[in-house]
Amino acid sequence: MSERTLAIIKPDAVKKDAIGDIIKRYEGAGLRPVAMRMLRMSKSTAEGFYAVHRARPFFDSLTTFMASGPVVVLVLAGDNAIKRHRELMGATDPAKADPGTLRAVHGTNIEFNAVHGSDSADTARFEIGYFFPEMDVVAR
């Protein structure tokens, strides 16, 4: 079943010029970009995006990081895209991520871990709507 998921190439990965490599790996895995923007989040935009984590000890640091520089936000489409994208990303902590996953290749530590991906259908719906009005997502 074709699904959509939200991906973010985080400020650390943009800073190290990994945008092209990461998008190449999405495409190589059959996850096709159907919407894409580069933007710099304000702190409050990052706080709204990560609202589910507001009680966590790392919330302030995480949202400061996400607002620290430009990011690339994409909608990826493909069969079973949510789960397959999470597999391509690897574990939250790059040190624990399987070799060859995006976080193993481009992440630095559990916070600066290069990429974001929706973790469920409900989360994907919220996260796609947070950055993209429906008319900005194309059919492919």
Ligand code: ADP
């Ligand atoms: P994931 O991004 O794998 O879904 P979470 O939803 O648990 O992971 O966390 C959201 C983001 O918060 C992570 O991608 C990472 O950037 C950051 N983060 C998670 N856990 C920690 C931690 N223990 N310390 C610092 N930052 C963290």
Ligand code: MG
């Ligand atoms: Mg998460």
